[in-house]
Amino acid sequence: MSAGHVARFKKLIHRTLMTKQSPDNNGIMQDALLPRDTRRSLPIALLRAREAVMGHFRPMLALHDVTEQQWRVIRILAEAGTLDASEMSERAFILAPSLTRIIRSLEERGFITKSKDAEDGRRILLQITAAGLKIINEVSPDSRMIYTALEQRFGRERIDTLLDMLDELATLNK
Amino acid sequence: MSAGHVARFKKLIHRTLMTKQSPDNNGIMQDALLPRDTRRSLPIALLRAREAVMGHFRPMLALHDVTEQQWRVIRILAEAGTLDASEMSERAFILAPSLTRIIRSLEERGFITKSKDAEDGRRILLQITAAGLKIINEVSPDSRMIYTALEQRFGRERIDTLLDMLDELATLNK
DNA sequence: TCAGTATATTTAACATGTTAAATATTTTGT
DNA sequence: ACAAAATATTTAACATGTTAAATATACTGA
Numbered sequence: 001m002s003a004g005h006v007a008r009f010k011k012l013i014h015r016t017l018m019t020k021q022s023p024d025n026n027g028i029m030q031d032a033l034l035p036r037d038t039r040r041s042l043p044i045a046l047l048r049a050r051e052a053v054m055g056h057f058r059p060m061l062a063l064h065d066v067t068e069q070q071w072r073v074i075r076i077l078a079e080a081g082t083l084d085a086s087e088m089s090e091r092a093f094i095l096a097p098s099l100t101r102i103i104r105s106l107e108e109r110g111f112i113t114k115s116k117d118a119e120d121g122r123r124i125l126l127q128i129t130a131a132g133l134k135i136i137n138e139v140s141p142d143s144r145m146i147y148t149a150l151e152q153r154f155g156r157e158r159i160d161t162l163l164d165m166l167d168e169l170a171t172l173n174k
Numbered sequence: 175m176s177a178g179h180v181a182r183f184k185k186l187i188h189r190t191l192m193t194k195q196s197p198d199n200n201g202i203m204q205d206a207l208l209p210r211d212t213r214r215s216l217p218i219a220l221l222r223a224r225e226a227v228m229g230h231f232r233p234m235l236a237l238h239d240v241t242e243q244q245w246r247v248i249r250i251l252a253e254a255g256t257l258d259a260s261e262m263s264e265r266a267f268i269l270a271p272s273l274t275r276i277i278r279s280l281e282e283r284g285f286i287t288k289s290k291d292a293e294d295g296r297r298i299l300l301q302i303t304a305a306g307l308k309i310i311n312e313v314s315p316d317s318r319m320i321y322t323a324l325e326q327r328f329g330r331e332r333i334d335t336l337l338d339m340l341d342e343l344a345t346l347n348k
Numbered sequence: 349t350c351a352g353t354a355t356a357t358t359t360a361a362c363a364t365g366t367t368a369a370a371t372a373t374t375t376t377g378t
Numbered sequence: 379a380c381a382a383a384a385t386a387t388t389t390a391a392c393a394t395g396t397t398a399a400a401t402a403t404a405c406t407g408a
Binding site: 058062067084085086096097099100120121122123124 | 385386387388389390396397
């Protein structure tokens with residue numbers, strides 16, 4: 001047995017001995033002041049779930065060279081017709097400063113057009129273009145396929161239940 | 175009636191006439207290719223719910239001058255004891271590049287310390303400092319209070335049900 | 349032992365999130 | 379009609395998300 005093998009073996013032994021059998025918080029925190037268990041935290045659970053779901057969609061969107069938010073915007077625009085920026089912000093849950101940048105890039109790529117509202121000079125009206133409709137027609141089938149697979153694995157009724165609970169949570173303070 | 179009043183009245187009339195009674199997609203999209211209804215989209219619903227929940231916590235965290243992610247990191251560090259960056263990344267659901275930056279700022283602010291793992295030179299070990307524990311003790315009570323209020327309004331069992339469903343969704347493909 | 353492969357972290361580049369402030373326009377009350 | 383308040387959008391500044399590539403270290407098999 002060579003010196004190299006001995007070194008490796010020692011390392012293995014060390015790691016085995018050092019493996020923690022239980023969470024070690026160094027006895028530092030007093031129980032009364034401990035924050036809630038991270039694993040049962042609603043914000044983190046929502047984040048995890050969202051990341052898991054988007055993990056299915058993001059690679060597909062990347063193949064079509066659109067970001068998640070760009071996709072949301074053009075999709076809502078196709079669904080609703082002409083909208084101003086504020087309405088889009090509400091529907092897509094994108095804050096105004098982000099939306100300003102997304103609109104700029106979508107306009108540069110020719111997917112939407114901007115125009116000033118004749119009746120209210122503060123408002124910017126958004127419209128989808130032919131190129132925008134084209135990319136929607138390209139992405140939608142892939143999107144539907146992924147969503148359908150998700151429905152089948154998780155169960156359509158369970159997804160509906162989940163959607164209802166999430167909606168209640170989102171509208172609790174309104 | 176002055177000219178100004180007439181102008182205002184005309185504008186009101188115009189707006190009333192232009193008010194859409196139903197979604198107007200300009201008859202552009204063929205139904206078969208329409209994307210799913212945005213309002214029943216799981217990714218958006220998860221985003222809305224998360225924003226609604228964080229809307230309760232964020233102002234409080236801002237008062238303590240910590241971001242949501244900084245809070246997650248120091249809280250998990252207090253809960254678990256020494257962790258390396260990879261473990262932290264998994265537990266806090268923060269991608270490695272973001273974590274690098276967050277660790278840097280938390281170290282600059284004196285809440286954590288970094289050290290190289292003696293047994294594996296690639297790994298960076300994180301430890302919470304006295305200042306880190308101090309801020310946890312300052313923030314935790316506020317955090318608990320907000321969470322408790324949320325539990326009372328939404329119902330503890332319903333939150334548990336929701337957490338279970340979110341966990342299933344997050345672990346579907348594992 | 350050593351080259352090749354795998355892993356942990358960081359850096360880079362760009363997109364978005366977040367808050368506050370600036371700007372342009374409209375609305376309100378008098 | 380006009381000053382003051384309200385609203386819509388943009389800009390600014392900083393933090394984080396996201397992917398790919400770079401760097402450093404460890405592991406693997408011949």
